[in-house]
Amino acid sequence: MGAGKTSIGKRLAARLGLPFRDADSEIEVAAGCTVAEIFARFGEAEFREGERRVIARLLAGPPMVLATGGGAWMDAQTRASVRASAVSVWLRAPVEELARRVSGRSHRPLLNQGDPGEILRGLARVRHPVYAEADIIVDCTEDPPDVTTQTVIDALSAWEPPRRLRVQVGRAPYDVMVGGGLLARAGALLAPVLPQKRAIVISDETVAEIHLPRLMGGLAEAGFEAASLLVPPGETSKSLPSFIELVERVLAMRPERRTAIVALGGGVVGDLAGYTAASVLRGLPFVQVPTTLLSQVDSSVGGKTGVNASQGKNLVGAFWQPHAVLADTDTLATLPIRELRAGYAEIVKSGLIGDADLFSWCEANGRDVIGGDPAAQAEAVIRTCAFKARVVGDDEREEKPNDGRALLNLGHTFGHALEAEFGFDGSLLHGEAVGIGCGLAARLSARLGLIGAEDAERIGAHLDSCDLASDLRRLNKRLSAGTLVRHMMRDKKTRDGALTLVLLRGIGQAFTSRETSPDDVAAFLRDEGCEA
Numbered sequence: 001m002g003a004g005k006t007s008i009g010k011r012l013a014a015r016l017g018l019p020f021r022d023a024d025s026e027i028e029v030a031a032g033c034t035v036a037e038i039f040a041r042f043g044e045a046e047f048r049e050g051e052r053r054v055i056a057r058l059l060a061g062p063p064m065v066l067a068t069g070g071g072a073w074m075d076a077q078t079r080a081s082v083r084a085s086a087v088s089v090w091l092r093a094p095v096e097e098l099a100r101r102v103s104g105r106s107h108r109p110l111l112n113q114g115d116p117g118e119i120l121r122g123l124a125r126v127r128h129p130v131y132a133e134a135d136i137i138v139d140c141t142e143d144p145p146d147v148t149t150q151t152v153i154d155a156l157s158a159w160e161p162p163r164r165l166r167v168q169v170g171r172a173p174y175d176v177m178v179g180g181g182l183l184a185r186a187g188a189l190l191a192p193v194l195p196q197k198r199a200i201v202i203s204d205e206t207v208a209e210i211h212l213p214r215l216m217g218g219l220a221e222a223g224f225e226a227a228s229l230l231v232p233p234g235e236t237s238k239s240l241p242s243f244i245e246l247v248e249r250v251l252a253m254r255p256e257r258r259t260a261i262v263a264l265g266g267g268v269v270g271d272l273a274g275y276t277a278a279s280v281l282r283g284l285p286f287v288q289v290p291t292t293l294l295s296q297v298d299s300s301v302g303g304k305t306g307v308n309a310s311q312g313k314n315l316v317g318a319f320w321q322p323h324a325v326l327a328d329t330d331t332l333a334t335l336p337i338r339e340l341r342a343g344y345a346e347i348v349k350s351g352l353i354g355d356a357d358l359f360s361w362c363e364a365n366g367r368d369v370i371g372g373d374p375a376a377q378a379e380a381v382i383r384t385c386a387f388k389a390r391v392v393g394d395d396e397r398e399e400k401p402n403d404g405r406a407l408l409n410l411g412h413t414f415g416h417a418l419e420a421e422f423g424f425d426g427s428l429l430h431g432e433a434v435g436i437g438c439g440l441a442a443r444l445s446a447r448l449g450l451i452g453a454e455d456a457e458r459i460g461a462h463l464d465s466c467d468l469a470s471d472l473r474r475l476n477k478r479l480s481a482g483t484l485v486r487h488m489m490r491d492k493k494t495r496d497g498a499l500t501l502v503l504l505r506g507i508g509q510a511f512t513s514r515e516t517s518p519d520d521v522a523a524f525l526r527d528e529g530c531e532a
Contacts, residue, residue: 001110001120002101003091004140004148005067011149013065023068026054035069044071052078059085070123071110074130083192087159089152090134095120097141129197129223133188135159162189163382167301167321168393174324176301176385178378182328183214186289187222193323194285196258199226200250202273203264204233207291210334215264215289226262227253231272235308235424238268240316243307246276260285260323266292267299267430271317274305278320288322291331293343293369293377294431297350297384300325302392302405308424312490313416319397327385329378340370341468342431345411347380348468349438350387352459353407356508358383359462366466401495402512409493410502410510411437417487421479428475435463439470444524445504448516455507473529481525481532485518 006022013020024035027050031038038047051072058066059081066086072078073088082088099117111119131137136155140148162179177189191197199219203212208230219226229249231237250261261284263273270288277286288300306317332340344366351359361383362369368376388408395404414437415430422428439460446456463470472479485499493500498514499521505511526532 001070002098003070003093004101004145005091007145008091008140008149008152009065009067011145012152015149015153016065019062019064021058021064021066023051023055023058023066023072026058027051030054048072048075051075056081070127073134074127079130079133080192087136087156088134089136089138089155090131091148091152092128092131092137092139093141095124129187129221130191132222133191135161135188162326163378165382165385165389167325167385167389169303169321169396172321172323174322176325176327176382176389178296178327178329178381178385180328180330180374180378182326183211183289183331184218186215186218186326187220187224188218189326190219190260190262190287190324191222191224194258194260194287196256196260196285197222197224198256198258199224199260199262199287200253200255201226201228201262201264202246202250202269202276203228203230204237204266204269205230206233207265207269211264211291211331215262229253231269233268234426235268238272238307240307240309243272243275243316246272247280250276250280255280255284257281257283258285260287262287262289263300264289264291265295266290267295270295270299271305271314272307274303274320274322275307275317278305278318283320286320286322288325290325290327292335293332293340293381294346294429295343296327296329296332296381297343298346298388300327301385301388302408303396312487312492313419313424315492321396325385327381329374329381332377333372333374337370338429338432340372341466342429342435344370344380344466345431345435345438345463345468347384348459348463349408349410349434350384352438352442352504352507353387353410353502353510354391354508355383355387356506358387359507363462366462370466406493406500406512407502407510409500410504411435411439411441413437413488413491413493413499413501414440414484416491417484418475418479420487421484422477432469435468436470436472436475439463440472440524440528441501441503443471443528444501444516444521447524448503451504451506455504459507471528472525479525479530481522481530484525484530485522488521489518 010020099120138152162177165176167174261277263270277284290296290300303319303321305320306314309315348362365376369380398405411434415433418433442456442459445451446453460470499518501513502510503513
């Protein structure tokens with residue numbers, strides 16, 4: 001109250017050529033008495049119920065500028081209605097300025113119960129964290145109304161809501177939100193989907209130095225009580241000892257069953273934090289905030305969590321779907337180009353599996369994605385996540401043995417074997433290994449007569465054009481075909497002792513095969529440059 005909703009709203013409506021409506025006035029017309037009289041006769045609860053109905057009716061009508069009462073936004077149903085069909089603007093003013101503006105106005109029922117300044121300060125403590133969930137926040141103090149109106153218009157012009165993609169899995173669908181500035185808006189975006197405004201953020205030391213302050217600030221603005229735990233960067237943190245230690249550290253913070261675990265970082269942090277969320281108290285709410293291209297397009301979506309064991313990669317874990325994924329594309333500007341290339345390999349992989357149009361888009365735009373073009377990166381993330389969401393929605397737990405989610409492992413059986421041989425020491429990134437694995441899968445498919453040589457060459461040429469190695473010879477490392485096959489036989493996708501590979505019948509036409517013997521794969525790898 002006193003922020004200027006009516007005066008600014010009328011000016012805004014005139015500038016935009018829209019009608020102006022005031023929710024309190026509409027309520028008074030509907031009730032046949034003033035807001036103060038409604039409070040006096042029926043109480044605040046009855047007033048809020050009527051307010052909710054009136055606002056829902058107005059939102060269902062034609063476009064307008066609508067000013068609501070200060071308490072309307074506190075109602076969860078009203079906030080949900082506004083999010084679904086409108087853009088919300090909070091006119092934020094200091095309490096002292098609001099108290100000066102409303103001083104002596106007896107028609108304000110909430111101010112008639114004591115000192116207006118004290119009442120406003122109490123309301124601000126409760127309401128401001130919820131007001132922060134508005135789409136746009138405009139600070140206004142003593143500026144003339146016309147100046148504030150222009151500020152609102154400028155903010156509306158600049159506002160870009162995150163692109164949303166719904167992942168339909170089981171009984172708990174969730175949104176992937178893609179766009180810039182999401183870390184600073186994390187509290188506003190997560191408050192509607194989390195059961196409690198309390199969170200434990202898990203990140204690694206490198207990512208935390210760059211991105212953690214913005215995330216913690218965004219959570220705090222919306223009233224979240226948040227703490228952070230850091231792990232060392234790199235694949236070595238994705239281990240059973242690290243997992244056990246992290247679980248103990250989380251438990252020491254005394255989480256409740258509604259306390260959320262928020263993963264801020266790349267795939268290692270997401271997998272480790274996700275498995276921790278799945279395990280502590282038999283399951284805590286989980287949010288993915290991926291900060292690498294690889295994690296934004298792959299590991300953050302789908303609910304696979306886990307850690308590595310001495311016998312291989314990702315052999316211990318759980319399916320645990322997040323409540324939300326915040327893919328802030330601004331974080332990609334902090335990545336070295338090698339990390340961008342590694343992430344891009346997963347985008348190419350998605351096109352090869354089942355979206356030939358995506359692969360064609362990659363051929364036209366891949367270098368822009370790797371080169372740091374924000375629009376190309378956002379488009380790549382949303383396209384790839386859309387593809388993965390379709391696959392995951394159809395096969396959440398990889399229960400279809402020959403298609404469905406298993407196809408997402410294109411390039412991974414070869415890639416995981418290479419990672420194991422390199423020792424998970426960062427000298428070969430996961431995405432780089434997947435890129436090589438896709439090239440190998442394409443050439444093996446051609447060798448088996450499943451696709452034409454021209455398709456295999458096209459795939460290899462695109463990977464090479466983006467400075468991703470498409471064959472083993474570019475690794476400059478002595479590799480044993482027998483050792484790589486042994487790594488592949490330990491892959492978790494092996495079934496009944498048969499080596500499982502994802503191969504191609506064409507670009508966008510992947511399938512699962514158990515028809516290729518280990519000896520034949522070893523012979524292929526020797527021809528690809530491996531030693532016996």
